[in-house]
Amino acid sequence: SSETLSGANQGSGDQGGQVVVGSADFTENKVLAEIYAAALRNAGVNVTVKPGIGARDVVIRALQDKSLTVVPEYTGNLLNYFDKTNTTTTSDEVYAALKSKVPSGLAVLDQAQAEDKDVLVVTKQTADSGVTSMTELGPRCQEFVFGGAGEWPQRWADKIKELYGCTFKEIRTTDAGGPITVDALRNGDVQVVNLFTTSSDIKANNFVELADPKNMYPAQHIVPLLRADGVSDAGKAALNKVSAALTTDKLAELVSKVDVNKETPTDVAAAFVKDNNI
Amino acid sequence: MDSILRYLGNAGTQREILDRLVEHVYLSLLPVVLAVLLAVPLGWCTHRFRWLRAGLFGVANVVYTIPSLALFVLIPAVIGTQILSPVNVVAALTIYTTALLVRPVADALDAVPAHVVAAATAMGYRPLHRLLTVELPLAVPVLGAGVRVGSVSNISLVSVGALIGTGGLGVLFTDGFSRRYPAPILVGVVLTLLLALVVDRLLVLVQRRLTRWARAGEVTGG
Amino acid sequence: MIFADMFAWLADPANWTGPAGVPARVGQHLLYCLIAVAAASAIGVPLGLWVGHTGRGGLLLVGTSNSIRALPTLGLVTLLYLVAGGGTGPVLVGLVVLAIPPILAGTYAGVQDVDRGVVDAARGMGMTGWQRLWQVELPNATPLLMSGIRSAMLQVVATASVAAYVGLGGLGRPLLDGLRVLDYGQFVAGAVLIALLAVLLDAVLAVFQRVVVPHGLRVVARAAKRPASANRSSQPERTGDAGESGASGDTGAAGTTGESAAELAIMASRRETGGSER
Amino acid sequence: MIEFRAVTKRFDDGTVAVNQLDLTVEAGIITVFVGPSGCGKTTSLRMINRMVEPTSGTILVDGQDVRAADPPRLRRGIGYVIQQAGLFPHRTVLDNVATVPLLSGWSRGRARHRAAELLELVGLPAELGRRYPAQLSGGQQQRVGVARALAADPPVLLMDEPFSAVDPVVREGLQDELLRLQDELDKTIVFVTHDIDEAVRIGEKVAVFREGGVLAQYAAPAELLARPADDFVAGFVGRDRGYRSLSFVDSGEVALDQVSTVAIGQPAGAPTAEWVLVLDEQRHPRGWLPPRSTVEGAVTEAGLTPGGSLYQAGTPLRGALDAALSSPSGLGVVVDERGGYAGVVTARQVLDLIERARPTATGAERGH
Amino acid sequence: MIEFRAVTKRFDDGTVAVNQLDLTVEAGIITVFVGPSGCGKTTSLRMINRMVEPTSGTILVDGQDVRAADPPRLRRGIGYVIQQAGLFPHRTVLDNVATVPLLSGWSRGRARHRAAELLELVGLPAELGRRYPAQLSGGQQQRVGVARALAADPPVLLMDEPFSAVDPVVREGLQDELLRLQDELDKTIVFVTHDIDEAVRIGEKVAVFREGGVLAQYAAPAELLARPADDFVAGFVGRDRGYRSLSFVDSGEVALDQVSTVAIGQPAGAPTAEWVLVLDEQRHPRGWLPPRSTVEGAVTEAGLTPGGSLYQAGTPLRGALDAALSSPSGLGVVVDERGGYAGVVTARQVLDLIERARPTATGAERGH
């Protein structure tokens, strides 16, 4: 145990005994960050949370310049970030590839079963007109305006053309699965949008997720990304326990508690940690 | 209303709001202090060397046209601070506020009655001494007004920092927006306004203390 | 380095065409700004003229409008967005609110600043209230009024980027999108385009100001700049007579932040209100 | 004719600026309101054109109660000139002057034509019309202010310290100009000043106000200097009032003495026991040769004893006395209208004239 | 003693403000620089304490070239008073006056004590020390300005139109005050004004400048009025110079006449053919009863003919002449130092005295 203690001390490293958990600027990530923080606290680690930082690029820069210690991440996107040329898509391949591509100084822990994938979504009407999968979407893309985050075209425009032969009439920047995107689809400003599988908006609006038979979007399991020397072993163990307890349904429920029931991420996280004895 | 009370009812939320408020205060006011320290020498230069005027005011104008968000993000790239460091916001707002204050400082110094300055010179003041003990105190009414405008607009500008995660109360806006939850936004807006009003009142009080002499004349209608 | 990225981004023809191209973004940005400043002028100028003319409630009104400067545009726009459910309305309202204080203050100060003797003479020669307002107070208020408008325009141009945050276009787009992926080239290009647009609009307004400010007032300004022997002898130890050289160059710049002087005059409220009965 | 009947003005803050003023300003002359600062001169003046409304009492202009008139219309019929001229900085001088005619519905051409005439009348060159007020000197601005007030040819002119912002020399010029104009125009002018010198110089009647807006004395200037109603007025008209009052004592017929004269360039002749006056070709006095002075050759300008002030025959005795007192010879030099030598007077002779002009005061003549 | 030796000041824009000035200001007296606007008076003054540096030439203060001194240190030894007083609005009156002592390193207590003394010296009540300048009248501000300049007891005092911003009555008071102070202090004072009246009233020597910064005449005031060096000076000293020069003619022994007097509250007695002077209990003149006037019962203040100006015995003859000229009876009332009736003079008597005082000008006395 003296080892663990010294490990903890070591881990706190540059942050002066502090582990800083960061999150991107959307609900799910914020909830996950709070869960990590709660778990770490229970493991005796001194934690602060810095939620709502923004895009991945900023978050990772922040990890690298030691502003942050841990962030909840997504395997597929993270892998893609570290290795643009990568083509693997299944859960295990992605996780394996990710572990090997994480730059030195950073590390990922166990991935959770819970997944929050990118998914293309259309309204019920559009679906009823015969678009229920990306394969069906492909030939009709010309009819549709797409809405998604600013970086989507760079990442996926070529890919979707290659796999499904889809070229949208127009690609419009909305936001990363936030209210703007949802409103745009609802108003009919756009017909196809990129959301995330745990989004509570999909059910609430009767939107239809398009199947992705060719696995264009890679697996996106929740995984803690951290500074390798930033967290004690006890802390790491706690984070792994979180991953073990997280399922996709559970995650969707947590998100909905915050987004729909307007509970706070902290409360939701505390309840989760308590319920799962972490 | 209900939703606001519910929102505010949560202890965690209260703590978060308080933290944000404190952050907001120092993010917005520290730059004002720094800017005054910078703007006084700069303003003095434009007052003293009139040919600097066009140039320095021009630069100040251009600085003012740069979107605040851009400065928040560019500053770490330029001065090498950590990307999430509050220093970035402080530095950016310091630049803005300095740009805003240079002119009032110059105007205020210009407005110090020439005969008072001449009298001070004739009594044997050295230039720096004269600046500190005669010209600056007399510039306080105009300068104070500039500081008030600067601090109020800073208090409103800080929230843009929320887009990069360092926005004081502004984080309540992005949070509320992403959750379609007006309560935090409303609370954030109201707190920002209140903060501005309180700070403004305080500045007025400070200014009044420093300018008792200016009101002395009003009593006798001078 | 950053600027090299920026030039690369700007040099890419793909960034210049289509609905997401620079011309379209500039057009959108310009439109928001022009509408907002026009609307704010339509509100602020008559209001400022009126309180300036009657002298009643002026300080109160300008004081109040000054405190709405503290209204964070981002908060206002997101709140309005949620209430109104999207559209350009929220952004425009946010920008109008931003633009009103300087315009109102400039107009009010402009009218208040008119030499008391001049107003008195106008009354004494039998001008009615309206004639005085139109023929004397308004023309004499134009320099400060225009400073107010120019200052409002600068702020609006810089702030109109919030439109992008609520899913609209304009030059905030490259700024926000660049920020999401830390694409400095795109980001800086956005910032520089905004700054350029601001400078350009200010120049246009400066020309407009030359047109609307009566020639006689410019003569006054010039006469004031030419240091009278009294001013001059106040700085006698000054070697090299800087007075003359300074006077020539800064007419352009003078107006732009002249606003500050105008409002400051008000905030400092050195002028006594009241005075003779109107 | 302007009548104040029991006029009182109490401002909202309780200041009584004018207190029970009864005064009749006669038509066709200049009446001056004078008094220390804050004594209600401006307030009294501004009640005439309803820039200020009286608290009680009545003001009649040509028998008409001013309250019956619509203020803007009333004001268009009354010229108003103020200290800083109050010119519109955004209009050319010509358009400034044309303002009231335009307000009264004249055509632009006619108004401008009239304005040009008026500029000439007040002695300004026509080119100035195209300038802006900021391009004029203080004195020129004041003239434009007067021209503007005269533009609609109003029978009444109110002037509130119109010349106090210009320097003494220019000021005297403007006063002369005003007197010359008034000779031509015969307006009813109410002129406010706090300078008693200006008041007695310009006014045919002078109303002296004291603090609290009370009329202290209302009389012709000579009367004011000779018989101040009380200590306040006596103090206000100041020292030298005896001497200054000579400005109002006409010389009548003065029997002039003659002295020996010599022209510049001529030989001085033999030394005498008398002062010799030196004249130039136009017979303008240039200086004196003292008694018993010997001049080699022709008299030149160089060696002369400078003369005193000159007295123009027919003007008030003040000048005659000063000429005598300032002359090194004790002989005041009298000149004709063209400045040519006419004779000399001694101080003693002037005193005799003053004595003769002095009214034999009787009880009946006592001041009010 | 301040010496200007061939001093020229040409400003950067080419204006020659002072041209080859040679002038010696004597120690311990008031020397006045006078001249029209822009003639270089201020510039000359400011070169003494190096607020302006001469283009060429040398200025010596007590034999020391001013260029050898460190300017701030030099200035602390030279008092300076300007038109608008130039008081620091943000400091109390007392602290304003204490400024130079504090600059020179005195302790705060000692400086304040000195300041309080000086306020008393210039005739201001001690309570005023706690006020701010804006709470004082213009005249009081000027006094504070003078006190401040005197604070470090400098041997030299420069005053640049110190009284021109206050109104004429207050101004005269300030001038008297200055003369009284100078009697006590014997400073070397250089006083700039553009008002020739002020110049001759205050100065023991007057330097008249003409445009272009040229010295036109440098003489005692009486000399200046009596013998202007040229037409420019004659024009500048203006009309009335004969009368004004009487300010410099001492009365010597005046044999006073007496008139019948009556005290207020006493019965007037039988009517006579003479004017009767009415006095109050302190024997201060209150007015006249005209010849043959009948007064029922006791004489009251009410019905009197107001008197003329009063002449204080021993002061220059200007006052005596004015008293005679302004008196309704033709008899100038002469009072003693306490204002009590002393006798009467006629204008004729005054003329005799003037005549007697007139120097018999000879060729030798010409010019300056």
Ligand SMILES: Nc1ncnc2c1ncn2[C@@H]1O[C@H](COP(=O)(O)OP(=O)(O)OP(=O)(O)O)[C@@H](O)[C@H]1O
């Ligand atoms: N609008 C006002 N409200 C209150 N008091 C006023 C107002 N206008 C003038 N007064 C006061 O009324 C008195 C008379 O003022 P007025 O301007 O008529 O004096 P004045 O004789 O013209 O003085 P000055 O020579 O200084 O111009 C003063 O005490 C002044 O302070």
Ligand SMILES: Nc1ncnc2c1ncn2[C@@H]1O[C@H](COP(=O)(O)OP(=O)(O)OP(=O)(O)O)[C@@H](O)[C@H]1O
């Ligand atoms: N700093 C300066 N630069 C250029 N010219 C100057 C400067 N100061 C004064 N002058 C000019 O020098 C001349 C003399 O100025 P100065 O102020 O000495 O005149 P003055 O006799 O004091 O006049 P006034 O009675 O108006 O105060 C004027 O023509 C003035 O315009």
Ligand SMILES: [Mg+2]
């Ligand atoms: Mg007045």
Ligand SMILES: [Mg+2]
């Ligand atoms: Mg001067």
